[in-house]
Amino acid sequence: MPAFQTAERPEEYRVIRPVTLDEVYEFVRQELEKRFFREDALTSPADTKRYLIAELAREEREIFAALFLNTRHNPIAFERLFFGTINGCSIHPREVVKRALHYNAAAVIFAHNHPSGVAEPSSADRRITERLCSALALLDIRVLDHVIVGSGREYSFAEQGLL
Secondary structure: OOOEEEOOOOOOEEEOOOOOHHHHHHHHHHHHHHHHHHOOOOOOHHHHHHHHHHHHOOOOOOEEEEEEEOOOOOEEEEEEEEEOOOOOOOOOHHHHHHHHHHOOOOEEEEEEEOOOOOOOOOHHHHHHHHHHHHHHHOOOOEEEEEEEEOOOOEEEOOOOOOO
16 A cells, blocks of 8 residues: 555645655655656756765665766666675776666766765775766766765765866
């Protein structure tokens, strides 16, 4: 039995039975995903970050993901690419390039979480971002951002002028 139903207005929902925090979280994640992939283009960095936070914030181990975009910056796909441990993740540029070509992406936004909660990038985060930008630039695929999701805050390479 579903836990939520639409109320009078499309942005309002009614809880129709007792729910767990996990059910609330999953419902919100799915609603954000539907809204995010329905939009004409990525026009709001804040909405993009909200979506990435919903996807990665609760993970117990480090996950590196990519949001693949078309030429108008419409989302094509979000994919978790690499799975690591509580404090690291191996990322292979060749595999990232393969996935970008698979989706025929014109641009990409990278994201990964820091299970420690600290959203500041490590030197390894900076190096892999540079390597990925270089590899994708050879194919005219733009890297628009790399977002690190921590506990309650995020770090954007683009906002910090690092891309």
